[in-house]
Structure formats: structure tokens, C-alpha cells
Amino acid sequence: MGRLDYLAYIKERMPQKRYMHTLGVEETAMKLAKHYGASVEAAQTAAILHDVAKYADVAWMEQIVRDEQLDMRLIGWGSELLHxxxxxxxxxxxxxxxxxxxxxxxxxxxxxxxxMSNLEKILYVADMLEPNRQFPGVDELREMMYDDLNDVLEACVKHSLTHLIASGIAVFPQSIECYNDLMSSERNL
Ligand SMILES: [Fe+2]
Ligand SMILES: [Fe+2]
Structure with a gap:
């Protein structure tokens, strides 16, 4: 099992636009992993499969949360948080x-x-800043990508949370925990 098997599997389960996004995340995550000394192969695998469940049935995903005893806070948050x-x-x-x-x-x-581990940070950043992503402020964030992984992660998390709050969208507790962790580790420098 390798890249081509993963790609064949995901291609059937997402629209072309999401597939192109996935290839963009793969490319960006591999570059970031190389730059920051993480495993390029691990970054590639995580990137290709990260959105495999994006279009899966919500009830099916909620059943997986129960069956696999995942975080029960996920129930009711929809595919955006479940996938x-x-x-x-x-x-x-x-x-x-x-x-x-x-x-x-x-x-x-x-x-x-x-x-978050370095690999987790890399995938979070790659997901948000891969070449197909377009949103106000994306270019400024992209310029930071290879300077410092923690700095670009912090900027991405702040951008995401600010957007959610400005749009009146609820913020999942783990995202708040992520933000607080980044802010408190900065205080402790
Ligand atoms: Fe996703
Ligand atoms: Fe994604």
C-alpha cells in the first residue's frame, strides 16, 4: 500500500476540487517536512489521507465516534469537525x-x-496554505511558511479562530485549547 493506492481510494470519495486541494496539501506538507526536519514520508501519507472522510455520511461518522470511543464532544458538530x-x-x-x-x-x-507535534503543525499549516487556497491574508501567511513553524502555526490558528468568531461560528474546545497553548508557551519563553 502506497501513494497510488491512497490516491485511487480518495479520488472516488471527493470532488475534483477537493482532490486538487489534497495534492496541494501533499506538496506543501512534504516541502515543510523537508525544511523543518520531519519525516517527508509521514507528512505525505498524512496529507494524502487527511480529507478522506470529508464527504462521508455524518451519521456513519458519528457511529464511528461511538464505536471507537473517540471524543464524544464531536457529536453534533458535523462533517467539518468529524472528518x-x-x-x-x-x-x-x-x-x-x-x-x-x-x-x-x-x-x-x-x-x-x-x-502539537511538528508533523501535526506541518499538516495544519499545509492544509491552510497549499497553493489552491485563496482567502484574504493567505499571501502574508504563505510568506511566513519557511521562517518558523511555530510562528506560522500561531498566525494560522489566530486567523482561523478570528474568522470563526467574526462569522458567528462556534469554536470547538480543542481549537481554544490549541490557541491557549500557543499563547501560554509564548509567555513561558
Ligand atoms: Fe479537512
Ligand atoms: Fe484539507
């Missing part, structure tokens, strides 16, 4: 992936969390 943790389950079930760092990068790519 990361469920992607990790699919990666193990379908492809036998057991590397916890790869699985965690998939699990937390949308929310972030406190104490």
Missing part, C-alpha cells in the same frame, strides 16, 4: 496505518490541539 478523527480510523482500517504521529496529524488537522 479529521474519522480519517485516522479509515487510515488504520483500510491501509493498516498505525503510526500515531501520522494518525494524530490527520485527527487534528482541522481543530489543532494543545501540544
Amino acid at each position: 479529521g478523527p474519522v480519517a485516522a480510523v479509515i487510515a488504520t482500517r483500510e491501509f493498516g496505518i498505525t503510526d500515531e504521529d501520522v494518525l494524530n496529524a490527520m485527527r487534528y488537522h482541522t481543530t489543532g490541539r494543545a501540544n
Whole structure:
């Protein structure tokens, strides 16, 4: 099982636009991993599979949360929040992936969390800044990508949370924990 198997599997489960996004995340995550000394292969696997559950049935994903005893806070938050943790389950079930760092990068790519590993940070940033992404401020964030991983992560998390709050969208507790962790580790420098 390798890249082409993963790509064939995901291509059937997402629209072309999301597939192109995935290839962009793969490219960006691999560049970031090389630059910051993380495993390029781990970054590639996590990137290709991170959105595999994006279009899966919500009730099916909620059943996985119950069956696999995942974070029950996910129930009711819809596919936007469910698809990361469920992607990790699919990666193990379908492809036998057991590397916890790869699985965690998939699990937390949308929310972030406190104490993220370098691979988790890389996938979060790559997901947000891959070449197909377009939103106000993306260019400024992209310019920071290769300067400091923690700085660009912090800027991305702040951007995401600010956008959610400005739009009146609820923020999942793990994203707040991620933000607080980044702010408190800055205080402790
Ligand atoms: Fe995603
Ligand atoms: Fe994504």
C-alpha cells in the first residue's frame, strides 16, 4: 500500500476540487517536512489521507465516534469537525496505518490541539496554505511558511479562530485549547 493506492481510494470519495486541494496539501506538507526536519514520508501519507472522510455520511461518522470511543464532544458538530478523527480510523482500517504521529496529524488537522507535534503543525499549516487556497491574508501567511513553524502555526490558528468568531461560528474546545497553548508557551519563553 502506497501513494497510488491512497490516491485511487480518495479520488472516488471527493470532488475534483477537493482532490486538487489534497495534492496541494501533499506538496506543501512534504516541502515543510523537508525544511523543518520531519519525516517527508509521514507528512505525505498524512496529507494524502487527511480529507478522506470529508464527504462521508455524518451519521456513519458519528457511529464511528461511538464505536471507537473517540471524543464524544464531536457529536453534533458535523462533517467539518468529524472528518479529521474519522480519517485516522479509515487510515488504520483500510491501509493498516498505525503510526500515531501520522494518525494524530490527520485527527487534528482541522481543530489543532494543545501540544502539537511538528508533523501535526506541518499538516495544519499545509492544509491552510497549499497553493489552491485563496482567502484574504493567505499571501502574508504563505510568506511566513519557511521562517518558523511555530510562528506560522500561531498566525494560522489566530486567523482561523478570528474568522470563526467574526462569522458567528462556534469554536470547538480543542481549537481554544490549541490557541491557549500557543499563547501560554509564548509567555513561558
Ligand atoms: Fe479537512
Ligand atoms: Fe484539507
